Amino acid sequence: MTVLDTRATAPDSAAAPALAAAARLRAVRRARHRRTALVCAALAVLLVAFTAAALLIDLNGVPASEVLPAALGLREGLADYLVFQLRMPRTLAALLAGALFGLAGALYQRLIRNPLATPDIVGISAGASAGAATVLLLAPAAYVVGAPVAAIAGSFVLVAAVQALSWRGGQVDTYRLILVGIGLSAVCVAYTNYLFTMAEANDLAIAMRWTIGSTNAADWDGVTTLATGLACCLPLAVWLNRSLTAMALGDQLATGLGTRVNPARVAVLLLGAAAAALATSVVGPIGFVSLISGPIAVWLVGAERSVLLAAPVGAAIVIGADVLALHAPLISPVPTGVLTALLGAPYFVWLILRRGQGAS
Amino acid sequence: MTHPLEARAIAAGYGKRLVIDGLDVQIAAGRITALVGPNACGKSTLLKSVARLLPLAAGSVLLEGADIHAMPTRDVARRLGILPQSPIAPESITVGDLVWRGRHPHRRFGERRTGKDDILIAEALAATGTAELVDRPVDQLSGGQRQRVWIALALAQDTPTLLLDEPTTYLDIAHQIEVMDLLADLNEKAGKTIVLVSHDLNQAALYASTIVAMRDGRIIRQGPPEEVLDARTVAEVFGLDCVVVPHPRTDRPQIFPLGRRHAPQENS
Numbered sequence: 001m002t003v004l005d006t007r008a009t010a011p012d013s014a015a016a017p018a019l020a021a022a023a024r025l026r027a028v029r030r031a032r033h034r035r036t037a038l039v040c041a042a043l044a045v046l047l048v049a050f051t052a053a054a055l056l057i058d059l060n061g062v063p064a065s066e067v068l069p070a071a072l073g074l075r076e077g078l079a080d081y082l083v084f085q086l087r088m089p090r091t092l093a094a095l096l097a098g099a100l101f102g103l104a105g106a107l108y109q110r111l112i113r114n115p116l117a118t119p120d121i122v123g124i125s126a127g128a129s130a131g132a133a134t135v136l137l138l139a140p141a142a143y144v145v146g147a148p149v150a151a152i153a154g155s156f157v158l159v160a161a162v163q164a165l166s167w168r169g170g171q172v173d174t175y176r177l178i179l180v181g182i183g184l185s186a187v188c189v190a191y192t193n194y195l196f197t198m199a200e201a202n203d204l205a206i207a208m209r210w211t212i213g214s215t216n217a218a219d220w221d222g223v224t225t226l227a228t229g230l231a232c233c234l235p236l237a238v239w240l241n242r243s244l245t246a247m248a249l250g251d252q253l254a255t256g257l258g259t260r261v262n263p264a265r266v267a268v269l270l271l272g273a274a275a276a277a278l279a280t281s282v283v284g285p286i287g288f289v290s291l292i293s294g295p296i297a298v299w300l301v302g303a304e305r306s307v308l309l310a311a312p313v314g315a316a317i318v319i320g321a322d323v324l325a326l327h328a329p330l331i332s333p334v335p336t337g338v339l340t341a342l343l344g345a346p347y348f349v350w351l352i353l354r355r356g357q358g359a360s
Numbered sequence: 361m362t363h364p365l366e367a368r369a370i371a372a373g374y375g376k377r378l379v380i381d382g383l384d385v386q387i388a389a390g391r392i393t394a395l396v397g398p399n400a401c402g403k404s405t406l407l408k409s410v411a412r413l414l415p416l417a418a419g420s421v422l423l424e425g426a427d428i429h430a431m432p433t434r435d436v437a438r439r440l441g442i443l444p445q446s447p448i449a450p451e452s453i454t455v456g457d458l459v460w461r462g463r464h465p466h467r468r469f470g471e472r473r474t475g476k477d478d479i480l481i482a483e484a485l486a487a488t489g490t491a492e493l494v495d496r497p498v499d500q501l502s503g504g505q506r507q508r509v510w511i512a513l514a515l516a517q518d519t520p521t522l523l524l525d526e527p528t529t530y531l532d533i534a535h536q537i538e539v540m541d542l543l544a545d546l547n548e549k550a551g552k553t554i555v556l557v558s559h560d561l562n563q564a565a566l567y568a569s570t571i572v573a574m575r576d577g578r579i580i581r582q583g584p585p586e587e588v589l590d591a592r593t594v595a596e597v598f599g600l601d602c603v604v605v606p607h608p609r610t611d612r613p614q615i616f617p618l619g620r621r622h623a624p625q626e627n628s
Contacts (some may be wrong), residue, residue: 017491022482024494025456026475113448200512239469246464252413252444257517258465303450304457 031303039300043312047095052321054091055083057327082226093218094322094336095315096226097279098289102314103230104276105290106297106307110244111268114174115351118290119155119276122181125285126188127158129210133192136207137199144221148229151297155273163269213286213337215322222282229278234311236271240264241307244305247320248303286321286337288344289314317343364389364521364553365410365440366409370419372409378417379405379576387521392547393552394568396561398598402577403557404445404525410555411442411523423521437465439521443510445526449498455509456494462516465570484515488542504535511542522546524556528563536560540567565589565612573597589613 038148055067062070064077069075070083105118119125131154135146161184166176192210199207206217246254251261276290293314297306300313321339324330328339365387370502380402380526387410395403408414412428421428423440441462449458459481460473485491488508493501498509500548507527514522527543528536529586544567546552556565565585573581573588575597581588594602594615601618 014484016484018479018482020482021456021485021491021494022475022478025478025481028454028456028495029473029478071555242467242469243524246461248448248450249461250444250446250448252408252442255413255433256411256437256442256444257461258432258434258442260433303453 025149029219036305039309040312043309043316046316047312047319050316050323051056051091051095053323054094054319054326057297057323089218089220089223090322091216091319092223092242093226093283094215094319096223097215097283097286098293098315098318099230099311100226100233100284100291100314101289101318102281102310102312103233103281103307104272105292105314106294106310107237107240107244107268107272107275108290109294110248110303110307111265111272112172112174113248114178115291115295116178116348117174117181118274118294120285120287120290121185121348122158122162122177123183123185124155124158124162124181124189124273125276125280125290126185127154127190128152128273128280129285130154130188130192130195132281133156133195133207133210139193139201140203144225145211148225148278151277154188155277155280156270158188159269159273175229177273192315195275205268209284210280210337211284212335213280213284213340214325214335215283215318216280217352226282229275230311233271233275233278234308236267237275237307237311240268240271242302244268244307245304283318284337286318287341288348289317292344292347293317363387363422364424365555366422366425367406367410368420368422370406370409370421371403371417373417374414378577380409381417382419383577383579385410385572385579385582387553387555388570389553390547390551391569392543392556392567393570393572394564395557395572395574396559396564396597397574397580401574401597403572403574405577406574407523407525407555407557408444410442412436413444415444423592434465436468436546437517437519439519440523441514441517442523443514443525443527445529447510449506452497452499454494455485455490455496455498455501455512456481456602458498458509459512459516461481462513462518465517480518481516484512485509487515487546488512502535503531505562507531507535507539508542511539515546520551521553521555524554526559529559536563543567557623561589561615562592566607566610585612589615608626 056064062082066079067083068074070079071088073084108118109115128151131150132147136143139146162181163172165180166172196204209217243259246257246259251337254261293310296313298307301309322336325334325336325339363386367385369382369384371378397403398538409416428436429490463477485494488511490508490512528539540563543554547554571585571588572579573593580597581593591602592606594600603616607614
């Protein structure tokens with residue numbers, strides 16, 4: 001019978017395509033490694049260039065050769081004040097907060113499988129701002145530790161509220177999640193603004209960062225908070241990325257492949273919220289960074305590795321925006337968040353329009 | 361003898377509504393078992409429950425003799441593969457990358473993909489006849505190709521037991537037979553135990569060595585197609601009159617339904 005014949009020869013005839021496919025897979029894998037290495041090198045160059053620009057532009061008479069020693073805290077006087085007290089914390093805060101925003105956004109986008117579902121859009125940054133502003137204005141003495149803790153608490157409250165309100169038929173409805181997030185975000189912003197009406201002028205200047213997002217008020221305490229946060233969040237993100245990769249195939253198949261889907265989901269939601277909250281507690285809700293970092297990282301290295309790469313991408317965006325915010329002709333100085341909004345808002349609108357077309 | 365998969369008095373459902381309650385079933389090793397029955401009879405619920413995709417309200421599921429819920433889920437995933445009804449293909453993922461995901465339970469944390477993994481992926485692709493699609497984005501494939509790629513993922517998982525929830529739904533008749541032939545090959549050559557949910561009684565009869573016929577969350581009959589599939593069972597399970605005729609080549613029973621318009625002529 002012909003049926004038996006093909007079955008008998010199947011293993012041999014299958015060997016050639018299998019070998020060709022394996023060779024192809026190996027070639028693609030190696031090309032991808034090269035691309036990732038290249039992208040990482042390019043990002044490193046970009047970060048160094050932006051950092052140098054942030055420290056070196058417009059030095060007010062401090063010689064450029066003094067900048068490096070001053071940045072390490074080895075000089076006194078004007079060089080120390082300008083570089084070590086003002087620019088270093090601001091620059092490091094921009095880098096670290098950008099990395100945290102990028103990481104948080106990419107985690108949420110991969111988990112929720114929607115490019116719109118980032119911590120700032122679904123209200124988590126607004127919750128963090130409300131928490132941090134509450135501590136600054138009501139208990140200023142506890143600010144250094146209190147603001148980050150309150151920001152994380154605020155973000156967790158928002159995560160729980162948004163999840164609970166967008167729960168429908170045993171699962172979270174993505175569309176509801178985004179709408180509920182935007183609604184609750186408005187409530188938090190209103191609350192933060194209400195706090196400002198009771199604030200004293202001094203505090204108000206610092207607290208304003210929680211309306212638009214700015215690296216202006218960043219100090220070394222803030223840098224310590226951000227560095228600690230990033231050191232905790234990055235390894236957890238690496239660990240959870242594995243589950244996220246499986247969960248991209250749907251909850252059922254992910255479970256079948258040995259992923260504990262529900263604990264992983266809760267962990268990613270909390271980790272993303274904490275990362276965004278820590279960044280927000282120091283530099284405020286710098287808008288759209290978490291929205292655009294993830295897609296750029298996906299475009300650069302593909303989805304599976306994008307979560308980690310979103311951190312340096314976010315860092316590059318915020319430090320780049322910060323340099324422009326301080327030194328760009330005509331508009332400077334403006335809060336960093338204004339520039340990221342100029343960059344990110346058109347993309348956000350485009351995303352919504354594109355989805356609208358897809359739906360109709 | 362230990363069964364690869366066994367359910368003991370299990371109850372499961374969605375929310376508070378139990379779809380199956382107090383159900384026992386044993387899956388024979390190295391065979392193809394087909395779960396059949398009308399819509400909402402609990403066949404899919406049964407499959408998901410024994411694959412630990414649904415929590416059990418009562419009873420226990422034994423995988424190779426051990427309680428599946430007491431095992432680390434990763435260990436389960438090395439012994440039991442499940443292809444759900446509508447898995448999601450990540451946007452613009454290639455066939456090779458998708459099938460690579462099947463290696464997930466075998467990877468340790470931080471372990472990178474190596475040449476050995478490439479060979480395993482390629483073998484899974486070749487076994488499903490999709491090796492030449494390796495670089496193609498999954499969202500550009502035809503329905504039949506896509507289904508074979510998903511089965512390749514399940515093969516890359518390399519489990520002795522494989523569960524499939526309606527693997528031939530949405531496919532045309534030629535692709536349905538292609539997928540069923542592939543599953544029969546895997547069963548025959550690799551000795552895989554296969555359990556599938558099927559809407560098509562005739563295909564189930566042609567390919568399965570055991571039929572489990574369900575209705576209202578209960579197993580009505582269970583056994584080889586020749587014993588189970590008769591007009592009485594079809595009437596009892598589906599509420600449908602039919603004529604059962606042996607397949608001209610294989611002698612397996614095949615169903616010819618008798619609708620309201622056809623039944624009287626048959627009776628007269």
